[in-house]
Amino acid sequence: MAQAEVVYRRNTNPGKGLAVAGIFWIKWLLAIPHLIIVSILGYLAMVAGYIGYFIVAFTGKLPDGIQTFVSMWLRWWVRSNGWVVGIADEYPPFETDPASYGIDAKTLRNDNPNKGWAVAGIFFVKFLAAIPHLIVMSVLTFAMLIATWIGYFMVAFTGKLPDGIQDFAAGTFQWTVRIMAWLTGLTDEYPPFSLAVSPQTDAY
Numbered sequence: 001m002a003q004a005e006v007v008y009r010r011n012t013n014p015g016k017g018l019a020v021a022g023i024f025w026i027k028w029l030l031a032i033p034h035l036i037i038v039s040i041l042g043y044l045a046m047v048a049g050y051i052g053y054f055i056v057a058f059t060g061k062l063p064d065g066i067q068t069f070v071s072m073w074l075r076w077w078v079r080s081n082g083w084v085v086g087i088a089d090e091y092p093p094f095e096t097d098p099a100s101y102g103i104d105a106k107t108l109r110n111d112n113p114n115k116g117w118a119v120a121g122i123f124f125v126k127f128l129a130a131i132p133h134l135i136v137m138s139v140l141t142f143a144m145l146i147a148t149w150i151g152y153f154m155v156a157f158t159g160k161l162p163d164g165i166q167d168f169a170a171g172t173f174q175w176t177v178r179i180m181a182w183l184t185g186l187t188d189e190y191p192p193f194s195l196a197v198s199p200q201t202d203a204y
Helices: 016-023 026-059 064-085 115-122 125-129 131-158 163-183
Strands: 005-008 103-106
Touching: 005 163, 016 026, 016 131, 026 064, 026 115, 026 163, 064 103, 064 131, 064 163, 103 163, 115 125, 125 131, 131 163
Parallel strands: none
Antiparallel strands: 005 103
């Protein structure tokens, strides 16, 4: 089974104004509506995923509604954070399924979920198995925040956001999306420990 992935285009002409806004925390303030929404959706998605464990354990199927909801949350989360770090300059739309954006998540549909993993989720064994990933994710997220801050200054002074910063941020997002997709049942394949990403070739 394939893994979820982050799809994005590198921002080759980032806006200096947004970078300056990031330096002075204005960009973070502008992102608050989206961050609140994705936080609420995240809690609801984890609850839905846990309910899904019981449904899979008894029926062998994960309802389409749960999969669609979790996918919507993960995609919105990626778009919002992608704007904050500067991969996209266009303010994220308040839509569940926008036609096009500079960064997005491609999630999976699990048509044949594993009952064993569902039972493991019910008894929190699945969450214990995710601990190594959660530890790595916390370290990567902290490093990404530092890289984002550095990126603001580089854009403000040079007009360019290094590819390395964009790829590192996208790789961190992808790592997060993959472990959350696994925890909520969108895939039964344990996520790899990898930051590897492949940006789309068409730039802004």
